[in-house]
Amino acid sequence: MRFNSLDFAVFLPLVFILYWLIPRKKITLQNILLLIASYVFYGWWDYRFLSLIIFSSTVDYFVGIQLDKTLNKAKRKLLLALSLVANLGLLGVFKYYNFFVSSFIDMFREFGVELQYESLKIILPVGISFYTFQTLSYTLDIYKGKLSSTKDALAFFAFVSFFPQLVAGPIERASNLLPQFTRQRNFDIESAKDGMRQILWGLFKKIVIADNCAKTANYVFGNYQDIQGPVLFLGAIFFAFQIYCDFSAYSDIAIGTARLFGFSLMRNFAYPYFSRDIAEFWRRWHISLSTWFRDYLYFPLGGSRVNNWLKIRNVMIVFVVSGLWHGANWTFVVWGALNALYFLPLILTKSNRKYLDTPAEGKLIPSIREFYNILFTFILTCFAWIFFRSNTLTDAFGFIHNMFFFKSMSFSLIYFKYFPFVVGLLIIEWIQRDKQYALEIHSKPIYFRWISYFTVLLIIFFFGVSISSDFIYFQF
Amino acid sequence: MLQKFLIRFLLYFVLTLVILEISCRIFVDDNYFSRLNIYSDVENSDTISYIFIGSSRTAVSIVTEVFTKTPDKIAINAGRGYGTMQMQYRALEHLLKRNPDALKNCTVFIEAPMGICNTENGKDWVEDNNPHLLIPYINKKVLYEFLRTANESFNMKLNVILLYYFASWRDCFFIREVADVWINYQFEKYENIFLTKNNRGNNNADMLAKGGVKLDPISVKIARKVARNIVPVKINEQTPLQLEDMKSSMLYKINRLVTEAGGQICLFDTPVSSVIREIYVTDIAKNNIKVFSQWIEMNYIPLIRASFSSVDEDFPDLFHLRASRAEEYTDSLLIAYKKFNNHPEYMHEQ
Numbered sequence: 028m029r030f031n032s033l034d035f036a037v038f039l040p041l042v043f044i045l046y047w048l049i050p051r052k053k054i055t056l057q058n059i060l061l062l063i064a065s066y067v068f069y070g071w072w073d074y075r076f077l078s079l080i081i082f083s084s085t086v087d088y089f090v091g092i093q094l095d096k097t098l099n100k101a102k103r104k105l106l107l108a109l110s111l112v113a114n115l116g117l118l119g120v121f122k123y124y125n126f127f128v129s130s131f132i133d134m135f136r137e138f139g140v141e142l143q144y145e146s147l148k149i150i151l152p153v154g155i156s157f158y159t160f161q162t163l164s165y166t167l168d169i170y171k172g173k174l175s176s177t178k179d180a181l182a183f184f185a186f187v188s189f190f191p192q193l194v195a196g197p198i199e200r201a202s203n204l205l206p207q208f209t210r211q212r213n214f215d216i217e218s219a220k221d222g223m224r225q226i227l228w229g230l231f232k233k234i235v236i237a238d239n240c241a242k243t244a245n246y247v248f249g250n251y252q253d254i255q256g257p258v259l260f261l262g263a264i265f266f267a268f269q270i271y272c273d274f275s276a277y278s279d280i281a282i283g284t285a286r287l288f289g290f291s292l293m294r295n296f297a298y299p300y301f302s303r304d305i306a307e308f309w310r311r312w313h314i315s316l317s318t319w320f321r322d323y324l325y326f327p328l329g330g331s332r333v334n335n336w337l338k339i340r341n342v343m344i345v346f347v348v349s350g351l352w353h354g355a356n357w358t359f360v361v362w363g364a365l366n367a368l369y370f371l372p373l374i375l376t377k378s379n380r381k382y383l384d385t386p387a388e389g390k391l392i393p394s395i396r397e398f399y400n401i402l403f404t405f406i407l408t409c410f411a412w413i414f415f416r417s418n419t420l421t422d423a424f425g426f427i428h429n430m431f432f433f434k435s436m437s438f439s440l441i442y443f444k445y446f447p448f449v450v451g452l453l454i455i456e457w458i459q460r461d462k463q464y465a466l467e468i469h470s471k472p473i474y475f476r477w478i479s480y481f482t483v484l485l486i487i488f489f490f491g492v493s494i495s496s497d498f499i500y501f502q503f
Numbered sequence: 504m505l506q507k508f509l510i511r512f513l514l515y516f517v518l519t520l521v522i523l524e525i526s527c528r529i530f531v532d533d534n535y536f537s538r539l540n541i542y543s544d545v546e547n548s549d550t551i552s553y554i555f556i557g558s559s560r561t562a563v564s565i566v567t568e569v570f571t572k573t574p575d576k577i578a579i580n581a582g583r584g585y586g587t588m589q590m591q592y593r594a595l596e597h598l599l600k601r602n603p604d605a606l607k608n609c610t611v612f613i614e615a616p617m618g619i620c621n622t623e624n625g626k627d628w629v630e631d632n633n634p635h636l637l638i639p640y641i642n643k644k645v646l647y648e649f650l651r652t653a654n655e656s657f658n659m660k661l662n663v664i665l666l667y668y669f670a671s672w673r674d675c676f677f678i679r680e681v682a683d684v685w686i687n688y689q690f691e692k693y694e695n696i697f698l699t700k701n702n703r704g705n706n707n708a709d710m711l712a713k714g715g716v717k718l719d720p721i722s723v724k725i726a727r728k729v730a731r732n733i734v735p736v737k738i739n740e741q742t743p744l745q746l747e748d749m750k751s752s753m754l755y756k757i758n759r760l761v762t763e764a765g766g767q768i769c770l771f772d773t774p775v776s777s778v779i780r781e782i783y784v785t786d787i788a789k790n791n792i793k794v795f796s797q798w799i800e801m802n803y804i805p806l807i808r809a810s811f812s813s814v815d816e817d818f819p820d821l822f823h824l825r826a827s828r829a830e831e832y833t834d835s836l837l838i839a840y841k842k843f844n845n846h847p848e849y850m851h852e853q
Contacts, residue, residue, distance in 0.1 A: 033662055
């Protein structure tokens, strides 16, 4: 079920009312309802793949209990391996099998050896990368002794499949979300109103900005061979805003929806395009995944408390794996590697934590230096997005080639038609950059709030895209 | 607290909806939706002489004026891109409700490229992105039938309900289209000021494909790519047709509806490019054409083949016949039809 569908418009109020009709102290009943609702939400897309969530949840539930019971190191390692094999095995089969086998065969072909294979016609289950990482974090935290296992199977299963964040995150940590399933949730009107605002803002970003930008981005990336340089630059910029608004919209709706049920999810985006360097960008973009990789891959590898060569290795591994997490394609690997290259100078010069504050804090406009840094970081990001968006590496290099080597300056202003939306978004986000999300206006007078909501709704009504599309991150 | 929240939310939601609904009912020209009704102009006319039913291929290749050279003849081109046979059936049914004599002695031509019609069984009522095309023909009874029988998702069924009951939901398509055209207009205006003729790009306002027939070079290139990609998909989707299947087809229902109303249906072969032709030359397709021919023979439905030759250059986007050849094609179709009817003009050729 998509957040931007009529199905969800019926589903959400129904579950919301049923949920709060259950007496607050009946946590078990509320969890049963949430679990059923989450499975219906997921099964709406393809019920067969519910078995994968149930499988992943079951393995980690029992592994968690067994890990808590034993102090034997070898046995603990074995249990951890079991969880890793089960979860990464699912990912391996459903997401990477065809990619690795075909890459292997291509490699042999380079040496003149022809191998035959039948590619498995596997459908990628929606959200598999998200929920497997969520359950993995639970087991890894218990293994490291940071968390105790839960014996409440219902709470655990509901935690893994919690519908607001099930298919595209934020990837929650058990330490944050799981306890919320075991304690009493109270209806808080301010929190619910805030949740509604965040949902509205998410819908605006998806239906108006992302889907409109997608029209130009899809057109330009689909026909880059026939399009001249300046338009290709514009296509890359539109894709940058498409993916940002698409993905952050999903997170906004997820966080807002969770708040309606009395849950608090972690922030996933913090105005990433106002970052002043790449390190700051990665602290502001897909925060739940970046911190996941930091905690469960980068730190175990030694992090930055090692010599420079190992630092380089660690950074490369984390970014390349992060690229692969997005999809089984060499374009994602190059995207990850490119970000690692951007990041390395910062970490080697120990300036990766230079910008921890809000850009231009306390000022209306940034200084020239800040503006230059923001712009430069944005250009680097856009360049990397070209690899992310292209279907193949050949397409990506062809796109870049045509960006810089073109025969004529022929272009139409019509390509800029969605630019005012992007500019409007940037202005609002800049003004609200110290808030959790751009429509956080609870402290404003009531007339301002109501006019703002109505304006946002009207813009959706007038300029939204009629044909609703999937969220991009569903495919990851 | 929950009650307070729900009341506030409902108050805001209902208020917004009411404002939008009233605004749309007052300010949005009702013509938009009545124009979607294929037969809106002829609902009050006497009988219609010819109706051409089909896809966008029919829409662009039939010039109705060729058939109405004789006075008192009315011809309607009901070719619609993104329409379905169910939609065409409902449109005819709706027309007959308004004007029971509309189809008396009318020839309803139905598109049959390479000698085979769309044989869908009517469970797919609407094309995914264009459910509003069905709305002009819906009343409560049809809506109930749609909800009961249509093989559409829950989302689509809700969409159709909202389209039927709420002007704001219906007009949303229209308003967005108008807003889009307005933005395009503004950009084109400034383009004329800022850009000289030489460095101006292809200034096609609807360049970002929305499904219409576009003839600017880039759109044509895209459409050609789509055509080439569609062929293998269509071939893959082919299933063998059985004679019994035709009993549940929409063609069967349309035939019954038309004949009961005093008209007759007649299939017509439409020209296709060599790329699209590939869909019709697979073993399954050949067999289906054979079964289909048998069925039309059994039901005395004529198939008219115009003597018209075309090359791929006549299909700029590989889907649609070039506008400049449409009249010639329609002429040849008329001649073939007259010959079939033993028209005195062509008696000597028999």
